[in-house]
Amino acid sequence: MSADGAHRSRIGGTGIQGPKSVGTGLLALLVACGTALSAVPPQEDANPEGGFRSIERETLAADVQVLASPEFEGRDSPSVGLERAAQRIEQRLKKLGLEPLGANGGYRQPFTRTYAVPVQEACQVEYRRSADDPVDLLEYGEEFVPLAGCEGEAQGELVFVGFGITSSKERYDDLRGVSVRGKVVLAYEGEPRNRKVLEGEALTPIADLYRKARLLDEAGAVGVIFIRRPPEEATKVKGEGSLEPPALGFRYTWARWNDGRGMPAQPREQAIPVVEVSEAAASELLGEDVAKLARKIDRAGKPVHAELEGSTVFLATRFERDEVSMANLVAKLPGSDPALREEYVVLGAHYDHIGVDPWGRIGYGADDNASGSAALLELAEAMTIAKPRRSVLFLWFAAEEDGLIGSRRFCDDPPVPRSSLVAMFNMDMLGRGEEDEVFVLGLQENPGFKETLKRARKLFPSKVRKVELDKGRDLWRRSDHYSFHKIGVPVLFFFENYPESKNPDYHTYRDTFESLNLEKVWRSTRFLFNVAWITANDDERPAPPR
Missing domain, CATH: 3.40.630.10 (Zn peptidases)
Structure with missing residues (x-):
């Protein structure tokens, strides 16, 4: 209704x-x-x-x-x-x-x-893991989509910082001991799946993508790549088996809740380009299985970092008003x-x-x-x-x-x-x-x-x-x-x-x-x-x- x-x-x-x-x-x-x-x-x-x-x-x-x-x-x-x-x-x-x-x-x-619709030909994720590697591209729509309201271009070395969370109140800091200045940050959306971290199973305002992007921008990051994490367990339907995981898709608008807590009416603009990628694409960028890294964080309830020295990632996003x-x-x-x-x-x-x-x-x-x-x-x-x-x-x-x-x-x-x-x-x-x-x-x-x-x-x-x-x-x-x-x-x-x-x-x-x-x-x-x-x-x- x-x-x-x-x-x-x-x-x-x-x-x-x-x-x-x-x-x-x-x-x-x-x-x-x-x-x-x-x-x-x-x-x-x-x-x-x-x-x-x-x-x-x-x-x-x-x-x-x-x-x-x-x-x-x-x-x-x-x-x-x-x-x-x-x-x-x-x-x-x-x-x-x-x-x-x-x-x-x-x-x-x-x-x-x-x-506000992504201009597909102007949106790119270009990367190479070392100076000796060839340049490769992620495929728009299959492997990455831009985050609404986050437009621009950036280039830098890739660094993985877990969930991109920094909170002195919650005593959890994915940025402790790692510098993101001048780099493109790779981080998971959401929060660790650990009942003793933050508020456990319930997501908190710390998980907000735009809040994360703003804090990473303030820490010196030039661009952000967020990883969409699939559901913890596939839905099993009687007579049909397990459902396929959700496909990656651009999110034009965001849900607003009837209780009015913490939801923006429309996407909030950020000063740096931000994209979302699949787990498979993130693993390709980093050169290792990011799902394993996420599970390690889940089990320990502690941050995990991974820096890819010598890598180069280029991000570009652009939007224009159009019919959908x-x-x-x-x-x-x-x-x-x-x-x-x-x-x-x-x-x-x-x-x-x-x-x-x-x-x-x-x-x-x-x-x-x-x-x-x-x-x-x-x-x-x-x-x-x-x-x-x-x-x-x-x-x-x-x-x-x-x-x-x-x-x-x-x-x-x-x-x-x-x-x-x-x-x-x-x-x-x-x-x-x-x-x-x-x-x-x-x-x-x-x-x-x-x-x-x-x-x-x-x-x-x-x-x-x-x-x-x-x-x-x-x-x-x-x-x-x-x-x-x-x-x-x-x-x-x-x-x-x-x-x-x-x-x-x-x-x-x-x-x-x-x-x-x-x-x-x-x-x-x-x-x-x-x-x-x-x-x-x-x-x-x-x-x-x-």
């Missing part, structure tokens, strides 16, 4: 209460289900119950785990992690056989934003009824999050919004089995966290007529709070959906027992449904609980896979199936919003 809190209002709401237990009587259950189903004219090959029961906890959990893994680095828009998430979603859509509605026959609906592309993902399931298949029910979720901060902490975005993105994948599979009368569009939005930019892009230029969009149901943050309840916004604008929600409770047994309606009006404009509301599409926004303070991990590095209530995500997904199925099969389309 976007953190933009502008135009907030506070209006109360009501709830739909469910039964307190399952034991309400078999006859009553059959009558209720029969009533709900009779209002939805089925096609001959429709299989709604099969679709509903295809929504599996295990698949849902695996998708959330992957999207929220360290290897996806917080899925910032744009980033290599967001690209990796897009590729995973695309693979699933292809496997399901869903029709692509993006550009050039694919699933992607691209759009651009302006950033990212994309929504758009897939279509054609409806089974010729009379209704030109009308569309939209199911959507944003797949981006807020990325990494300069300390190296990752905003994993498990709840926000790997939960909704994974739910949408399950719904896509379920609907292909169920075969609704109306067509269904499945949309994964990028740049929601930057102000609903992806959904605004879709609504500005949808691949189908706007008038054919009969409803939009948005899923954003489904994994915290009581597992038998779901919160829904949109009834004030679309009161006809109240009856739809009542029917959805009776359709198939989702185990959602309480539906809270229109609580949290201050959230109304903060997720992607609002872009559709503005163009006159009836919308509902499904989310976890209210008030926002009930989730203290929102927009922090604590929003992890382990912190989720996956049972709640599963139940909410099944309830959403019921809502979507009813809307995609009713004879009449929902009334326009008021």
